[in-house]
Each structure stands twice: as C-alpha cells, then as structure tokens.
Amino acid sequence: MTTPPPAIHASAARAAAPDGPTGPFSVLVVDDLASVRSALVAELRHAGVPEILEAGTGDVALELFKQRRPDLVLLDIKLPGRDGYWVAQQMREAEPGDWTPIIFLSGLDSDLDVWRGIESGGDDYLVKPVKPIVLVAKLRAMRRLLDMRRRLVAMSAELHLANQRLNEMVEVDALTGLVNRRGFDRILHSEILAARRDGTPLTLMLCDLDHFKAYNDAGGHVQGDACLKEVGRLLREVCVRPRDIASRYGGEEFALILPNTPRSGAMTFARALGQVLKVRGISHPDSPLGGILTLSGGITTCVPDENTSAESMIMRADQALYAAKAQGRNRFFSFEMQMDTIEQLRG
Numbered sequence: 001m002t003t004p005p006p007a008i009h010a011s012a013a014r015a016a017a018p019d020g021p022t023g024p025f026s027v028l029v030v031d032d033l034a035s036v037r038s039a040l041v042a043e044l045r046h047a048g049v050p051e052i053l054e055a056g057t058g059d060v061a062l063e064l065f066k067q068r069r070p071d072l073v074l075l076d077i078k079l080p081g082r083d084g085y086w087v088a089q090q091m092r093e094a095e096p097g098d099w100t101p102i103i104f105l106s107g108l109d110s111d112l113d114v115w116r117g118i119e120s121g122g123d124d125y126l127v128k129p130v131k132p133i134v135l136v137a138k139l140r141a142m143r144r145l146l147d148m149r150r151r152l153v154a155m156s157a158e159l160h161l162a163n164q165r166l167n168e169m170v171e172v173d174a175l176t177g178l179v180n181r182r183g184f185d186r187i188l189h190s191e192i193l194a195a196r197r198d199g200t201p202l203t204l205m206l207c208d209l210d211h212f213k214a215y216n217d218a219g220g221h222v223q224g225d226a227c228l229k230e231v232g233r234l235l236r237e238v239c240v241r242p243r244d245i246a247s248r249y250g251g252e253e254f255a256l257i258l259p260n261t262p263r264s265g266a267m268t269f270a271r272a273l274g275q276v277l278k279v280r281g282i283s284h285p286d287s288p289l290g291g292i293l294t295l296s297g298g299i300t301t302c303v304p305d306e307n308t309s310a311e312s313m314i315m316r317a318d319q320a321l322y323a324a325k326a327q328g329r330n331r332f333f334s335f336e337m338q339m340d341t342i343e344q345l346r347g
C-alpha cells in the first residue's frame with residue numbers, strides 16, 4: 001500500500017510495445033493507491049493498450065472482472081479489506097473453464113509471497129517498482145499466450161462442430177436422407193433406456209415394401225431407387241412428433257421408432273400410414289395387390305424393463321412382419337396382439 005509508483009522509462013517501453021493487437025484488448029489495474037494506478041495506466045496507454053479499467057479495492061475489482069471480463073489483470077496484493085490473493089481466487093472461480101492472465105504487482109518480495117501469489121491463481125509476479133520495459137515484456141508474453149489459447153479454443157469448437165456433422169453424416173442414408181441402420185441402432189437403444197426410465201410405452205414398426213423385386217424388375221433399379229426415396233419422404237411426413245424416427249433399416253425395409261406410443265396408438269399410426277401410401281398411389285403395375293405400391297408392417301410395443309433389448313424388440317417386430325407377409329401383405333400385425341389372440345385361441 002505504501003509502495004512507490006513504478007519507475008517510468010518511456011523510451012524503453014516504447015521500444016518494447018506489445019505486439020499489434022489481434023483483437024480488442026483490455027487490462028484491469030487493481031491498486032489501492034491512485035498514484036500507482038495512474039502511473040500504470042499511463043504506461044499501459046503508452047504501450048498501446050486500448051481499454052484500461054481501474055479498481056481501488058478487491059470488491060470493485062471483482063465486480064468489474066465479472067461484468068467487463070478484461071483480457072488481463074494487474075493485481076496489487078495489499079488492498080484494504082480482502083487482499084489480492086483472495087481477489088485472484090475469486091476471479092478464477094468466476095471463470096470456470098476460462099482463463100484470464102493475472103499478474104501480481106507487489107512490494108512484497110519474499111519467496112513465500114511469490115509462492116502464495118502463484119498458488120492463489122496468479123500467472124506471474126512482479127515486484128514493485130516495475131520497470132516499464134519489464135511490464136511491457138510481460139504484457140506481450142501474456143497476450144501471446146492468451147491469443148494462442150483463444151485460437152485453440154476456436155479450433156476445438158470448430159473440431160467439435162465438424163465431429164458433430166461427421167457423426168450426423170455417418171448416420172444418414174445416402175439414398176433417402178433418412179436415419180440409416182447405424183443411427184437406428186443408436187436411437188433405438190437410447191429410446192429403450194428413456195422409456196424404461198419414464199415407464200412409457202415404446203413402439204417399433206418394421207415396414208417392408210411388397211413385391212419390390214417385381215417393381216425393380218419392371219421399372220429398373222433407377223426407378224426402384226426413386227420409389228424408395230418417395231417412400232422415405234412419405235415416412236418423414238407421417239413422423240410428425242419430434243422424437244418419432246423414420247429410418248432405412250436396409251434395402252426396401254424401413255423402421256419407425258415411436259416413443260410414448262401404446263399399442264392402440266401404434267395401430268392408428270399404421271392405419272394412417274397405409275392410408276397415406278394409398279392416397280399417394282405410387283404405381284406398381286406388377287403388384288398382384290391392385291396396381292399400386294403397398295407395404296407390410298410388423299409392430300411391437302412394450303414398456304421396456306431390464307430384460308428388454310433392441311435385439312428382442314427387432315425380433316418381435318420381425319416376427320410380426322413375417323406374419324403380415326404370410327397373411328397376404330398390405331397389412332400390419334402387432335406381435336403383442338397376435339400373442340393375445342393365440343392366448344385366447346388356446347384358452
């Protein structure tokens with residue numbers, strides 16, 4: 001508190017002015033002595049720092065730090081009330097995951113003082129009076145570190161975004177734009193866990209185009225591809241709830257994941273899907289089912305428990321799909337309703 005202002009050697013400081021700014025740069029000067037602050041401010045201005053904030057107490061410094069987020073802090077240790085060590089600790093706590101360089105400027109010059117300064121969150125420790133040339137050199141070094149850190153943070157944010165896009169791309173079917181098998185596996189697994197946690201019914205619907213081999217044979221593969229795209233569009237349209245997922249399970253087979261959908265809702269959904277496909281009326285001249293494209297579906301619905309796995313749900317839906325095909329196609333079967341029927345017949 002009684003330390004004299006830093007010695008000013010203007011010509012030396014000018015010679016060592018900080019690197020040209022790579023963006024706005026602000027420094028918070030914390031010292032209880034107005035004379036010390038103004039000497040430091042003059043020196044920083046001279047060194048080309050565009051924005052300088054001043055605080056005479058720890059509390060004001062902390063408030064300014066939180067509100068204005070300076071790029072660097074010059075912090076005195078002996079302050080009225082809370083000392084600089086405490087202020088540095090509070091500043092570190094106020095910026096989790098972030099880093100603002102803090103340089104202690106103090107008249108205390110014992111090894112223990114330096115140790116305490118670094119321990120409390122400081123990045124450097126200068127003993128007053130500080131020669132301007134040293135102060136400016138330290139500013140340059142800290143600014144270089146800060147710029148490097150900012151570049152790293154920006155790069156890691158870009159990398160994160162690129163990874164996210166890559167993951168999305170990896171889970172998209174190139175032909176239809178629907179979620180592919182890989183995405184289906186991941187989403188089904190996580191929806192099973194969510195439904196189990198919430199105790200809500202989850203429906204899985206496997207849909208397979210009827211007589212699609214004949215469609216391909218008649219129109220060729222390019223037309224077959226166009227037809228698959230059209231079915232993809234249609235499935236996307238019917239999946240109106242945000243968590244409903246239409247995916248291409250493989251070939252001419254599609255899978256719908258319908259969270260929070262009980263058996264009755266699943267059957268209503270299936271009827272609506274059949275109706276939409278009928279109204280769309282995609283021509284299939286070689287289909288024995290009336291000249292338009294149809295599909296068959298196998299449905300399973302359950303409130304998952306610890307025994308429910310993606311594999312077991314797929315197996316049940318597949319079994320119901322097989323039955324729908326065997327019973328003449330262009331229809332949906334529910335695994336559970338079939339089971340109920342079988343039970344009733346036995347009973």
Ligand SMILES: Nc1nc2c(ncn2[C@@H]2O[C@H](COP(=O)(O)OP(=O)(O)OP(=O)(O)O)[C@@H](O)[C@H]2O)c(=O)[nH]1
Pocket residue numbers: 175208209210211212213214216220221222223224225228250251252325329
């Ligand atoms: N154009 C095109 N055809 C595909 C694609 N993937 C699978 N297929 C065709 O889909 C047809 C499926 O034939 P099958 O498994 O015999 O089934 P289906 O003729 O639809 O008969 P059912 O399912 O029993 O009604 C095959 O001819 C495959 O070549 C694709 O990406 N593009």
